[in-house]
Amino acid sequence: MPVAAPSGDRFTVRIQAEDFDTAAEIAALSAGRVDIGAVVTFSGLCRADDAGDSAPDGSRLVALTLEHYPGMAEEEIRRLVDEARTRWPLLGATVIHRHGRIVPGENIVLVVTASPHRGAAFEAAAFLMDWLKTRAPFWKLEERAEARNWVAAKEADDAAAERWTAGTP
Amino acid sequence: MPVAAPSGDRFTVRIQAEDFDTAAEIAALSAGRVDIGAVVTFSGLCRADDAGDSAPDGSRLVALTLEHYPGMAEEEIRRLVDEARTRWPLLGATVIHRHGRIVPGENIVLVVTASPHRGAAFEAAAFLMDWLKTRAPFWKLEERAEARNWVAAKEADDAAAERWTAGTP
Amino acid sequence: MKILYFAWVRERIGREAEEVEAPDEVRTVAELAAFLAARGEGYAEAFKEPKVVRAAIDRRHARPDAAIAGAREIAFFPPMTGG
Amino acid sequence: MKILYFAWVRERIGREAEEVEAPDEVRTVAELAAFLAARGEGYAEAFKEPKVVRAAIDRRHARPDAAIAGAREIAFFPPMTGG
Numbered sequence: 265m266p267v268a269a270p271s272g273d274r275f276t277v278r279i280q281a282e283d284f285d286t287a288a289e290i291a292a293l294s295a296g297r298v299d300i301g302a303v304v305t306f307s308g309l310c311r312a313d314d315a316g317d318s319a320p321d322g323s324r325l326v327a328l329t330l331e332h333y334p335g336m337a338e339e340e341i342r343r344l345v346d347e348a349r350t351r352w353p354l355l356g357a358t359v360i361h362r363h364g365r366i367v368p369g370e371n372i373v374l375v376v377t378a379s380p381h382r383g384a385a386f387e388a389a390a391f392l393m394d395w396l397k398t399r400a401p402f403w404k405l406e407e408r409a410e411a412r413n414w415v416a417a418k419e420a421d422d423a424a425a426e427r428w429t430a431g432t433p
Numbered sequence: 434m435p436v437a438a439p440s441g442d443r444f445t446v447r448i449q450a451e452d453f454d455t456a457a458e459i460a461a462l463s464a465g466r467v468d469i470g471a472v473v474t475f476s477g478l479c480r481a482d483d484a485g486d487s488a489p490d491g492s493r494l495v496a497l498t499l500e501h502y503p504g505m506a507e508e509e510i511r512r513l514v515d516e517a518r519t520r521w522p523l524l525g526a527t528v529i530h531r532h533g534r535i536v537p538g539e540n541i542v543l544v545v546t547a548s549p550h551r552g553a554a555f556e557a558a559a560f561l562m563d564w565l566k567t568r569a570p571f572w573k574l575e576e577r578a579e580a581r582n583w584v585a586a587k588e589a590d591d592a593a594a595e596r597w598t599a600g601t602p
Numbered sequence: 603m604k605i606l607y608f609a610w611v612r613e614r615i616g617r618e619a620e621e622v623e624a625p626d627e628v629r630t631v632a633e634l635a636a637f638l639a640a641r642g643e644g645y646a647e648a649f650k651e652p653k654v655v656r657a658a659i660d661r662r663h664a665r666p667d668a669a670i671a672g673a674r675e676i677a678f679f680p681p682m683t684g685g
Numbered sequence: 686m687k688i689l690y691f692a693w694v695r696e697r698i699g700r701e702a703e704e705v706e707a708p709d710e711v712r713t714v715a716e717l718a719a720f721l722a723a724r725g726e727g728y729a730e731a732f733k734e735p736k737v738v739r740a741a742i743d744r745r746h747a748r749p750d751a752a753i754a755g756a757r758e759i760a761f762f763p764p765m766t767g768g
Contacts, residue, residue: 287456290476298481298537304558305474307459308685311549312467330684331609333677336661361684368467373685380480382562383593389473390555393685399663401677402684403609414610417681424552477768499767500692502760505744530767542768551685562768568746570760571767572692583693586764 274356274378275349277341279332281364284374293356293378300355302385306375306393312368323409330363330372333401337361344395348377351391352384359392361402391428398425443525443547444518446510448501450533453543462525462547469524471554475544475562481537492578499532499541502570506530513564517546520560521553528561530571560597567594603670605638607648608679611655614648624670631657632666634676648678656681686753688721690731691762694738697731707753714740715749717759731761739764 274293278284286305294300310328341359348354356378366372375392379385404415443462447453455474463469479497510528517523525547535541544561548554573584606619628637632652639649649655657664658677670676689702711720715735722732732738740747741760753759 285456286459286474287454290455294478294538296538298479300478301480303474303476303478305455305472306551306555307463307472308551309463309469309472310467311470313549332684333606333608333658333661333679335675336658336677339661340663369463369465380482382475382477382559386475386555386559386562390551393551393555397685398682400684401608401658401679401682403680404683405609414680415683417683421685501767502689502691502741502744502762504758505741505760508744509746566768567765569767570691570741570762570765572763573766574692583763584766586766590768 274358275345275354276358276360277338277345278358278360279334279337279341280360280362283362283371284360286371286374286376289358289360289374289376293358293376297355299380300378301380302382303376303378304382304385304389306373306389307371308373308393310366310368310370310372323411325368325406325408327365327367327407328372328415329365329405329407331403331405332361332363336401337363341396341400344392344399347395348388348391352377352379352388353381354379354384354388357388357392359396361396361400363402365407394421394424394428397421443527444514444523445527445529446507446514447527447529448503448506448510449529449531452531452540453529455540455543455545458527458529458543458545462527462545466524468549469547470549471551472545472547473551473554473558475542475558476540477542477562479535479537479539479541492580494537494575494577496534496536496576497541497584498534498574498576499530500572500574501530501532505570506532510565510569513561513568516564517557517560521546521548521557522550523548523553523557526557526561528565530565530569532571534576563590563593563597566590603673604675606675606677608677610680611648611678615644629669629671630666631659631664631668631670631676634670635666635678638678654680686756687758689758689760691760693763694731694761698727712752712754713749714742714747714751714753714759717753718749718761721761737763 312324345357358376360374375389377385377388398421406413481493527545529543544558546554546557575582605622607615628634635649639646655678659673688705690698711717718732721728738761742756
């Protein structure tokens, strides 16, 4: 569970079907404050050639459908945000993950981190993305002209998450 | 000089007094394309306590004035972007650096990177910021209640830039 | 206890959730998976590579040797592919 | 050639730019800095710690031992603090 936030701290996790507005999320985190020196955002988008190498029929992606575990997804991401807060001096963080059907070019996930310093903002954002990939309970179903397949987890994602490990979250 | 961009590549460097619109810059980079999987933005803001530790009179920052070398600043940042393009598979990048008087809470610098994959987008953005700090010809003059001082370069910034070195840009 | 299934585990079993009373000798996540695998063809298919299927106990990731005593909700699913 | 000064180098010297004809024996950035340092009090103050002052030749960073022959524009400035 999140530690009670010192006043001025802004930490948000949302799981939603709707798209998000990156600019509004940056503004929500940083508006009216003068202690933030660095804001990093990561937007993950659906690519037309997502996992294209492994498409059995080589056809282009029509859409992804993201299934999630509603009771757990938000809780697990909150735990990752709490872990990030123990590691870096964050003044705010926002994670939004969409579910449902998403077509190429659309947003899937947003991570925003704010800190006095750039290193912390960069590292916390990369950490959140790496861990979110391997721990947040979401599953991508690919829809192509001739097939639908569940996307296989990537070993590269496990490796990316492992690089933060000494104490895992 | 930038290599002629393959069609669809979007690389922009701007030095300007005006503020920038992060959302518009993300949109300019990613609108209408389905090959981008990851967009990372870094916004550097002016903090009220910027370099506060070293303020001779401990007073809060009133403003920063950024002086730059107009003929060189854009060229040097373009060289850094070109270097980033040789290192990571970027589909676009935008760097905007402001000059002139900037008060706490305002934007100073924006870096946006777009790539098929998140690792490349994160690393290229961090690389551009680290190198920009130590190589782009900008100088910060602090204005405080009782003093004005040129900000001293930080060894930590040199160290951050050095971590990318094997071949320096 | 309540058991939930997601993604291809859900598709193979053909249901999202069910109430299950496991016998007392089923004490861990791995033992529960083996118990479920014996319930029919879809189950057997879902759990045929038991190391691939992940689990959560009461909405927290759990290892195969985690004890299930006292759990209210246990979920089985493939490796996550969000983000 | 044209010489430019920025930030506190500019302030100490009291000017932004000037045309300078350096004698032939001034061949490197470091030699040019030493030559300029001898032009007066402000110059001496600007270059009193020569290792701190950075230089660019024709808008590219240049080391102290870089040759200045053929340069059109040479700039001197403190370590950069942008970003």
